[in-house]
């Protein structure tokens with residue numbers, strides 16, 4: 001009897017869900033039709049580049065997160081709307097995105113997080129290759145890792161930002177979870193672990209405690225580590241859960257990164273000027289005279305204008321001995337009047353100055 005009642009209750013609820021789904025379907029397609037009209041407006045205005053508008057997407061996400069009454073949490077709502085916009089954009093004009101592959105890397109996860117499932121993602125073999133592919137017009141945008149909360153900067157990305165005329169059009173933050181995986185061999189019998197150098201550094205303590213005598217073999221990416229372990233009956237890998245699933249490996253230990261907050265920040269690179277949203281960041285690179293106090297003096301306009309610097313990183317300039325360039329991230333958009341004035345002053349004082357990009361802060 002109770003079961004019959006339960007079935008009746010369930011059927012009634014499901015009828016209501018079906019009704020709402022019909023309404024949602026209608027609304028989703030009405031929204032998609034509007035996005036197609038937006039495409040016509042862009043075309044009529046003579047736009048022939050990408051139709052992607054990161055500032056508008058950030059605004060939509062912030063708006064729905066702020067208005068979300070629950071019980072869905074705001075991050076989930078933002079994920080849903082990200083996918084919705086991705087699907088709408090694919091109807092306007094599909095977007096192509098090159099990322100540091102192979103499939104199953106954190107960079108792929110970051111690219112999907114930022115562009116959604118509607119974008120056509122292409123794995124390429126290295127960070128320089130991402131830059132080259134975008135510069136050659138073979139992809140609209142590229143996604144590369146730039147810094148990790150445990151391990152610091154990805155120098156190859158910084159050096160290429162300096163060398164290429166591409167712009168930073170966005171940032172993506174991703175919680176990075178590492179796993180010990182294998183095709184079957186348990187840790188006790190493992191002779192080798194394939195691991196990317198950044199990952200190795202992020203799991204240093206775990207490896208010292210759990211695998212002190214296992215040989216560590218360095219590979220070019222987290223996904224390659226999984227691929228190598230698949231071919232090696234005595235080898236394991238540290239890799240992503242996505243790569244383990246993709247390549248048919250077992251997860252032996254999950255979440256083995258030393259810092260439970262371990263996060264990587266990625267940059268979107270391309271040839272697009274992104275408009276202000278009110279919650280933006282600006283990235284630039286500069287150098288100063290090699291004199292005591294000159295860096296302090298160079299950065300004074302920022303402090304004077306109350307602009308907060310979220311990051312500063314020095315790298316050898318690779319021209320001249322002990323010459324350095326400084327990578328800076330600031331709060332605000334380069335078009336915000338206070339930021340624009342401070343940047344003009346910086347540019348005047350610096351011996352070298354390059355604006356890398358000005359873009360919305362990561363929303364999710």
Ligand SMILES: O=C(O)C(=O)C[C@]1(C(=O)O)C=C[C@@H](O)C=C1
Pocket residue numbers: 035038039051052053054056057060084085086088089092
């Ligand atoms: O507003 C636009 O410019 C659109 O193209 C519409 C839309 C959306 O679906 O809301 C789609 C893609 C853009 O990246 C931003 C927003």
